[in-house]
Amino acid sequence: MQKSFTLDRLKVGDRATISELSTTELPAKFFEMGLLPGCIVEVRHKAPFNGPIGLHLLGSNSLVAIRKSEASHIFVEK
Template sequence: MQKSFTLDILKVGDVAKISELNATELPAKFFEMGLLPGCTIEVRHKAPFNGPIGLHLLGSNSLVAIRKSEAAHIFVER
């Protein structure tokens, strides 16, 4: 069984699948951008000093940036 953890602790180059989102803490735009359970993502960029995280959504071939504080509400598994 795979352990679920938050997206903000992934390193650049890590690939993971979204298992759950804390919908009460995230705006609807996340769902509209395609960040849904089952979506496979790759961390492409991490800005220094707790800056934004660049994610490559492998299913839709999109690149999105989210805040580290928002990434803490997205649970993933490898």
């Protein structure tokens, strides 16, 4: 059984599968960018001082950056 936790807790180089998004806290642009349940993401970069997190979306081969506060509303499983 895999544990679910928030995306902001991943380290650089970690891969995980999105299991759930808090739709009341996140704007629709996240769904349009491809951040959907079942999507595999890899953390490519974490800026210091709680800055943005750079993600590689493996399904669409896209690179996106999101705020740490937004990443805390995305639940993933390793």
